[in-house]
Amino acid sequence: MINKIINSSSLISDVSDLKENEYIKDFPLLNNMAEGKKRLVYLDNAATTQKPLSVINAVKEYYGHYNANPHRGAYGLSSKATQIYEDARECARRFINAKSSEEIIFTKGATEGFNMIASSFGEDFICSGDEILLSIAEHHSNLIPWQLVAKKKGAILKYMYTEPSGEITTKEITDKINERTKLVAITHVSNVLGLINPVEEIIRRAHKVGAVVVMDAAQSIPHIQVDVQKLNVDFMVFSGHKMLAPMGIGVLYGKKKLLDNMRPLLYGGGMVESVTEQDTVYAEAPYKFEGGTQNVEAAYGLMKAMEYIDDIGYDKIAAIEDKLTAYAIEKLEEIPYITIYVDRRQGKGTGVISFGIEGVHPHDVSTVLDAYGVAIRSGHHCAQPLMNHLGIHACCRISLYFYNSMKDIDCFIDAIKNVRRWLGLGA
Amino acid sequence: MELEDIYTQIIIEQSNSKKNKRRLENPTIVLEGKNPSCGDEIKLELVIKDGVVADASFTGVGCAISQASTSLMIDLVKGKPIETAMELSDLFIRMIQRKTVNESELEPLEDAVALMNISNMPARVKCATMPWHTLTQALK
Ligand SMILES: [Zn+2]
16 A cells, blocks of 8 residues: 555656655745754644745735734725735635635634634534534544533533544444434544544534534645535634644634524624624624634735645645655654554555654653654644543654655654664664 | 753663562552653652651653653652651752752752753653652652
């Protein structure tokens, strides 16, 4: 299967040998030196990505030229700021192929999106005895809000479990979704497993029993096309900073008919139609969910990030990442004391590889790698129930993006081969 | 920060050593310590007799720093009166927080001084201090 991945990517002629990467020049931070004059090898992209110059410049440009409070002042500058903010909303609509820009709510990130759905939809529409179904691989941000809803409403929290290969089987889906299922919260791609979940199948099954589906696209949308109409998903959430955009901006997509019936989460300025001494008429979606002054410069940055991804194209991004992932797995598998926790050859995934080194705690692995200029993540990755399910306390994770190169993987592998020596465990 | 200054010989030896990693037959105090962010978990077992830490051991999993720190701590406090153990624990935590840097003041910590450089690594400070906080808690 590894060979197959390599073959299929090499069919795309514009993926060079990836010794050097043609995109790295757009990312100032990646061209700076790491401590000790080693080049920074950044392999923690599932946590946050680096930003291209076009995004960095957008934030600067916004404050240099366009800054005013959107939707407030009746003067030229405020109109310009409003236009930028609404252009960014339209860009996000196009990017995920939503039917209308009224279905695009800007948040400060995925976490806020999930909390908003849990409070404004979950608490009003989920009743005692209803079932809320999650996958065991959910990030804490798409898990804790549902625990709270379940406790508050007397609903039952259930889980779909992954196989040792990392997959969620059709049997697991059909076994767990039933007439009592009211809501399914599922990640498109897990930040630990890196596999693309069968969300189409889950959404179809859920809709058959009248359940609403909340999809976490934080780990998928940086890597693969997400079309909300094709998926027919009810709610979808993602963060900008994991897809080249600034921190503090994210998108909550919701079907209009659902958003129209939901109450706001934050009450205050910018989200009202009219206010009297005793009563308030709220604005329509998306504005009723955007109380307070929004992160306009980050929305502008998100627009530039989406344009950057569009320019490269998801096909090319996938081709690069598939090739790098296959190469990294091949190299890791040559090392006898490495365990890769997911069989990444089973299905198509993103550039996430979770692994462990025999006898060495993940935290020590990342400390040693850091000294070699290689940034990886170690820990429970905000997915403790999944760690439990996998039977481990913590793991190491590399997560690749299209600006990584074979050279990055070679540096990583060289560093990995030194870890056990530093911990006094021989070669 | 060089790796030589973190993974020193003493730390490596102590983190791989099994001598303090065992269960006691009749511990008078058993207390768990955890670093949720790192996944370090220890279970500290103590035998307190006549106001003295007569015996001590631990079990658990964790990074080299947390395991070495626990082991060094047990070497240090075994056989010492409770008050002395508490003082040493306090001194160790002050060393890691860089509140005490004076070499002669740190002398009572003996080999545990090997962990001093961890004070330069914010991400690993908790790994070093967790066992000592657990000890303080246990002896209170
Ligand atoms: Zn630790």
